[in-house]
Amino acid sequence: DTAVSQTPKYLVTQMGNDKSIKCEQNLGHDTMYWYKQDSKKFLKIMFSYNNKELIINETVPNRFSPKSPDKAHLNLHINSLELGDSAVYFCASSREGGAANYGYTFGSGTRLTVV
């Protein structure tokens, strides 16, 4: 009964392709996030959505487009994939008003490899 689930877990694709990563949470949280973890394990926020509305967009290229059909889902679509997009992408969710004393709940990550 996974709280934050991402699919796929692994994704290998060629440069120039378009791909999507899906995320769903069953915690009833209002806010969802996408983070990118690079090869040095640095974690950077990409996007944040609250009740389907974009709250944070951290200077991510336009090739990345998040979509939130409802507050339980936040999908990430990436166009024209580049080698530098290779990373682990984490979805997370939190209660209304940010993390406060509950923190974020993270999915197990999607390892994207662009060849």
Add this chain to the structure above:
Amino acid sequence: GEDVEQSLFLSVREGDSSVINCTYTDSSSTYLYWYKQEPGAGLQLLTYIFSNMDMKQDQRLTVLLNKKDKHLSLRIADTQTGDSAIYFCAELTGGGNKLTFGTGTQLKVEL
């Protein structure tokens, strides 16, 4: 600097205490967190501390906060091999809307 800084590596013997340090950036951060990441897994919240506290103890974990120096530490007592992982500190910034992570510390526990 802009990054939340942590030392990259820490190696300890099983049964010893581990202390992982973090220097954060935003003096107005209300909550500070410690997360653990095991290989191939997501991030697991270990503990947190509110900014008006200077210490919090939770079983084997002790968090110390020095607001003046913007310094946060995590002490793990009686470190076990299962504690081997990457540990991230994080601060809640952006008016409570954004969790900014440190650079991560790889803890290795040796027998």
